[in-house]
Amino acid sequence: MPSMFGSKFIYLILTVTGLWQYSPAWSASLQGLPMSKRHDQWMVRYGRTYANRAEKERRFEIFKTNVEYIDSFNREGGKPYKLEVNGFADLTNEEFRASRTGYNKPGISSGDRIPMEPALFNGNATPASVDWRVEGAVTPVKDQGNCGCCWAFSAVAAMEGIHKIKNGTLISLSEQELVDCDVDGLDHGCEGGLMDDAFKFIINKGGLTTEADYPYTGDDGVCHMNQTSNPNPAVTITGFIDVPANSESALQLAVASQPVSVAIDAEGYNFQFYGGGVFTGSCGTILNHGVTAVGYGTELDGTKYWMVKNSWGTDWGEDGYIRMERDVSRQEGLCGIAMFPSYPTA
Template sequence: MAIPKTLLFAVLVCLCLCSAVLAARELSDDAAMVARHERWMAQYGRVYKDDAEKARRFGVFKANVAFIESFNAGNHKFWLGVNQFADLTNDEFRATKTNKGFIPSTTRVPTGFRYENVNIDTLPATVDWRTKGAVTPIKDQGQCGCCWAFSAVAAMEGIVKLSTGKLISLSEQELVDCDVHGEDQGCEGGLMDEAFKFIIKNGGLTTESNYPYAAADNKCKSVSNSFASIKGYEDVPANNEGALMKAVANQPVSVAVDGGDMTFQFYKGGVMTGSCGTDLDHGIVAIGYGKASDGTKYWLLKNSWGTTWGENGFLRMEKDISDKRGMCGLAMEPSYPTA
């Protein structure tokens, strides 16, 4: 049976209208995304060298926003957000000095573990060293691969507060500039244990205000006096979240993680769960633990990527998982200074 011309014409008109509506919606969506990218650029002070670079970065930004929105539409215990890394592909993010600052230890000399005989059943159910005044405000390492220094300093700030009653922001830049005669190499990476060794040998660290952070490798400045010191450091037994819990219940602890996954790149809040790498590349500090309202146990951690990342700069990761290495490898190489 032949289709009446009027019906055929009506179908064609309908198809054309639908196509036009979809095209208009796509243009509108693109315009909205362009405007969103412009606002993001203004927020983070991002400037591109030319229009071609801007167009390329816009494409990356758009793809990352789509990933974030798709992830957040799923059933997860945590969520992602558009942050300062939104115009970087995950490969680019993994290669940045922001993320590549921790150099995994090839040989760890055995140390004592003062919390070995602590009865885990007697530990508090929740710990948050921020509430005890042992955690300084979130800092931002910028484009310098010295997370190792921020992690070591945060752990040291904690033990100094617990031993002296004084919380003072100490100098990461002194480590970046002066701890360069061993494995630690400023913005090119380092290890928290090596930082602790330097601090002991150096007789301590000066304050942040006396030797401010520059996010770059500079010549070591002579400091007349150190504000705070430590006596030693100890490694937490590897791949043992129970041992890590004993340590964190008593003081902030430096930990290394694999911070390269997209979920880590764009983490915004909640308890990070699920699959995660264990190629340690980023140093942070464990400042507590607890249990979410849904019963998920978590570690509370302080990062050094500013307050626009994570929960105002902090992070919660699932605790006591089946993998002994811990979420993103956090139980593989923890350590802490002693006073």
């Protein structure tokens, strides 16, 4: 259970309540400028260039449509979250999802699914709030780029977390090793994959190397290591556990123990341009994106949320995180977050 003393307590208050997020957004300073000027400033901020005038005009029209939607949403208010003009503002939602998601929903033969133990705390009550970042069990937010390998980032984040909890050392592990080497089953690098199958690959191979030794390139490459064995792994796991499906209470129990890989439906402009607050937007259960639940908490107004680490860089959301509404009326959770959670064991 996370400790709450000294500077950790102050950090926990600022992060779990979300009070830190309400600094003025960069895009707000551009409101009132002509849309063409906003686009020019946006291009400078994100280093965006286009091949020719026609491409710039096409991207400007997409940018204009997106920014008008974001401005309208924020003016309307009435939601506990805001949208932000981020680095994805010149992409349609279809283009965005094609490059930034990549979770392949498992079929009945996707893995030897192992049920979660009915209790993880020997009868102790589940903590009211948990934030594994405070405990130093979460590496900095990473960026998958234009590669649909969210499944690898989700699995790696969960593995980094349990290693820190069990061994006391936080090690940034290699997503690229999974992208390049875990290609003989249901995982297919930038074309998508499954967290459970990533765990199985890591178990069968005998571990995973560090990000420093096998750095991320953001594309499908040739495996630089032995695909079947790792004689000197940086981190190993002993197995993985599947949380009972469609139970937010079971997911809460799991997240109270360690960071957990989850899949969500990340479709829609409200997800693409999420800028902060507790996300309560409409979404379905067509799971397409792998992320990692690294905590949970409750807002001052009583709204419960999951703290979720994403892999779209720190410019998106709350420095790369999203707080998603928890304990909703649907058994599968908001955006299907409770449908297929799993976590590695060590």
